[in-house]
Amino acid sequence: MIAVGVLQNILDPAGPQAAHISRLWWLMFWVAAAVFVSVLSFLLVALVKRNRASTESSLTFGVATATAATVATLLVLLGATMFTQRSVASLGAASAVTIELTGHQFWWEVQYDDADPSRRVTTANEFHIPVGRPVVLKVTSRDVIHSFWAPNLTGKRDLIPGYTTAIWLQADRPDVFRAQCAEFCGKQHAHMALDIVAEPEDAFEKWLDGQRKPSQEPTDDAQLHGRDVFMKRQCVLCHQIRGTSANGLVGPDLTHLATRGTLAAATLPNTAGHLGGWIVNAQAIKPGSQMPPNPMTSDELQSLLAYLESLK
């Protein structure tokens, strides 16, 4: 079980691009600090100094020197920026993992590309990547503009309806990184996050294989009953559980819900209690989200939870 991720920090880079950018940040920071201190020092001296015998030509010389220094500093920063920009733009590798990321109000749809359509994987609000291998994210949106931002890995990229753009990222250490929507997208913009699980190659392949399978069949009565509850209610209108008759494409795919660390777009830990609360009245947790309230008897809810918890 993965806790709600908190790794969301520009200054703690875990990939080559974020590392390049954080180096640029520290360069900019120290240059800015030096400029700030020197300008304010001159200002302070100008305010308190006693001897005011400055000629116009010495003032001109001072201003010209300061301007030249400004231009030189800015040129250095421009050069450093161009250099960083080139390093960040592309990791270019044939072995890259390709993931299609689609924004929805207020969750993320994730698809792993594969030449063989039957091996494509669809999941939501969490994706896994192999450590040390470049990943291409192809991003777009189904409704309004969202923005994908995993600060520990790289800068952000907007998800714009009608456009598909690609960004590269790579994790250099196994960890769970949090990405959050960074473009205002409506009432629940605040609760639209996503976990990125970076893990060693073999663990990643194992996870991906697991995701390729259809959903697990119920193994006991409670789970069977739970599946009935799911199939007979409005759940099927929006959600898909591969291997069943639930084929809704509006909400997140639930085929392997129980393998995910979080619920409601990285808002709640994925526990039975939170899941129950989310199903019965999601509007109390994310007011304005698309998930409607689902009043049901305690018995129905327990069975439904048993079923959903079995979707490993």
Added chain:
Amino acid sequence: MSEPDRELPPVVEDDAAMLERTWGDEPGIVGWITTTDHKRIGIRYLVTAFIFFLAGGVLAALMRYQLSRPENTFLSPDLYNQIFTTHGSNMMFLFAVPVTQALGIYFVPLMVGARSIAFPRLIAYSYWMYVGGGLMLWIPLFLNNGPDAGWFAYTPLSEILYSPMKRVDVWAQMITFTEVAALAIAVSLVTTVFKMRAPGMSLNRIPVFVWGMVVQSFMVIFAMPAVMIASTALILDRLVNTHFFDTERGGDPLLWQHLFWFFGHPEVYIIFIPGTALVSTFVTTFSRRHMFGYLAVVLSLVSTGFIGFGLWVHHMFATGIPQLGASFFTAASIIVAIPTGIQFFCWIATLWSGHPQLKTPLIWAMGFFWVFLIGGLTGVMLAAVPLDIQVHDTYFVVAHLHYVLIGGTVFPLFGAFYYWFPKFTGRMMNEKLGITSFILFFLGFNITFFPMHILGLHGMPRRIYTYLPETGWGTLNGLELIGVVLMTLGTLTFIVDAWMSLRAGVAAGNDPWLAGTLEWLTSSPPPAYNFLHPPTVAGREPVWDNPPDQPVVVGLRNDVRDVLVTHVMDGTPDHRTEFPDPSKWPLLTAMATSALFVGSIFTPRAVITCLLPLFVTMTGWFWPKKSGETGTQPWPIEHRTLPMPNEPPTGKAA
């Protein structure tokens, strides 16, 4: 400099009385409504904008309280979105631009030595349209119908499918209201500066503040139409089903962003260019010397105005701009730091070689140095694409923009209020209270906004109504609440000071700071006709530079609103022209325009039906006067020998 408090030419009593009858307003409510006096309208604009500043500040405090701890339920997401949208739109469209333009309305005619602003009825109309825009934004908020798609209203979130209520329509028409108002002022100010300057005020003698207003006005004229087109296209999308921005029917959401930021980035310079020009004014006055590097400073303002139009795309780096294009906008965004840097160096050089007196306006300008410098430096960081795509749309940007806008405009504005309060009212403000309010506001500002840089680096996005406790953002957000309290106290101290000074401040006299520009030549507050004897000037700081026998303008009629029109380049007299009387028509025209704008939200038919009242009121506005001897007159040939700078006067006022 010559002695600053030398005597004005002797007053001819008859003159003053007749001028008062000619230029004064009717007493009471009729005069209040019909006035075209730029000083009354300027004050009115200032006070209204300040009220919007306070109201927007209350919204900010509500947001800071909501965010002061994780998962706070003080505000619902729906209300929070209305509040942050209203806060941003209010501060941009109802406070920052109008308040700087209001200073322009009041002071540009005085500083160029004119009897009136150009197109005075247009200015009256502008004010009423501005009030309409303010009501348009605030009344719906109290009806739970405030705009909620952000002050940038990105499509497709702002399209009818995702924002089905009237909220976005309200926002779009509020834009139209305020932009009409802003454009009217810009046109008037440019005309005033180019055609109504005192004889002798060649281009290189125009005060820096006036230059700032000219640059701002030109930027308004070129930038505002972009957002008016964009908001009109948006409202057409929403109301009559066009599809400018609708992807599914061939529109493009990025078109909106280009149009919006083509306005939105220059908007930043529109807001702070007057602020930097104010700092130049205070630095000159309180250094007791002419501005060092006047030419460099003016050219910096002008070049900022040009470059400001070449970097809007840096708001869109995260959309996936091709690298070559992004590099161009990075370079432009970095270059714009150079003219601002030059201004900083010239201010320091002026203080360095002058005799700085730390009066309250200069102290607020020193606050500007600290705050605006930080905002400028983080601005250079944001110009760099790689860094920008990390901190874009985070609290780092929230910190940056408040350092730029509050630093670049609000600090100089408080200074301007202390500086010009004596001119507005004839009374001085209290220095001790002024310094107290500065310290409270300065500390509060930095405690509120500096931690936001760190929050942004730690991953906190903008425009979120709450956040999870695990993110660790709670501590700094909680700390910021202390800053909010201090800023509030600072603002209240300022209000108390202004109130007390208004009632019992020390009498100011014409020129309490011994400053050099023309507004200090006339009484405090100035008469309706501004100058008993319109001045001519012999230098950049006429009060300091004019010789004692400097001539005044003669030959203007006192029985009608006669003004002198001069040549653009060198300010030599061209002709005189008669200005219109006070009128109820600007208000009625504004009401007809408002009916059109408000009605259009509900039905496209309103656009057609409301054209009739608009036609009627505009006809009233432009109805020619009856009397024969009016309008533009060539400058009488005997006055061609009008005394020019450094020549002895040839006569008194007619």
